[in-house]
Amino acid sequence: MDMETVYHTPALLIPCMDGLSIDPDGTYVDVTFGGGGHSREILSRLSAKGRLLSFDQDLDAAKNAFDDPRFTFVRGNFKHLSNFLKYYGAEKVDGILADLGVSFHHFDDPTRGFSFRFDGDLDMRMNQLARVSAADVLNDYEEERLMTIFKLYGELDGAKRLAAAIVKARGVKKFRKVADLLEVADPLVGKDRQKKDMAKVFQAIRIEVNGEMDVLKRFLSQTVSCLNPGGRLVVLTYHSLEDRLVKNFMRAGNMEGKVEQDFFGNRLCPFRLVNNKPIVPDDAEIEANPRSRSAKLRIAELLGE
Secondary structure: OOHHHHHOOOOOHHHHHHHHOOOOOOEEEEOOOOOOHHHHHHHHOOOOOOEEEEEOOOHHHHOOOOOOOOEEEEOOOHHHHHHHHHHOOOOOEEEEEEEOOOOHHHHHOOOOOOOOOOOOEOOOOOOOOOOOOHHHHHHHOOHHHHHHHHHHOOOOOOHHHHHHHHHHHHOOOOOOEHHHHHHHHHHHOOHHHHHHHHHHHHHHHHHHHHOHHHHHHHHHHHHHHHEEEEEEEEEEEOOHHHHHHHHHHHHHOOOOOOOOEOOOOOEOOOEEEOOOOOEOOOHHHHHHOHHHOOOEEEEEEEOOO
């Protein structure tokens, strides 16, 4: 079986490629390599002069790297985009792709703790060498901070009750396994939407463990200086928090979405939107790849000087 099929089936593959508007001789960046699905397709469209740099901080993803002279695997977090591109002699590139979804590989690996379907360790670290795990968050964070995480990152109605229950439970027994969290959270989520609410709980903890919103902000703010004029920024999002940030940044050039104007009333935004509305999967893709259901694709082009 093909490694890409095992590891991750890329969402909206062809729309992503169309969004990048690939120049065969150009230089491109995939900041979320994973199983290499998007990167493989980019490489197939490049000439011998083209170049692709792909980022991933996960040790498992490094095993999927290609043996190709046009390809550079960057073992690092894409919040350091600019520094790594300078290091590899690619300060300006023609397109940047980010697929912000968690790889199927992570959800399906019981040892990583990303899914409530398996009773693994409460880990959830994208980078296995990172210091803070999901267990650390649940065992060490104050109740108020836990509540904020569940409310902000999980958009969970019962954030306060869940935070209080976690603090009470850890006084008796420390959180180690996924089952420990389920034991506390299960009675608090609505039976009619159990899977959806539990997914929100795990999403909130995962975002906190990996600092995902801060990473996204830092990444986006660097793209303007890393793209050539006319270069494309292509971003796949999977939940409203990250989609809102990406939309704001592409529309206004800042995270708040506040459009600034010069003295003459001209918009001061470094990007031109390629698609005003996000591209979403059609029924055929969702049927073939159910986890692409929540994907939204936004594309912007860097304006010239």
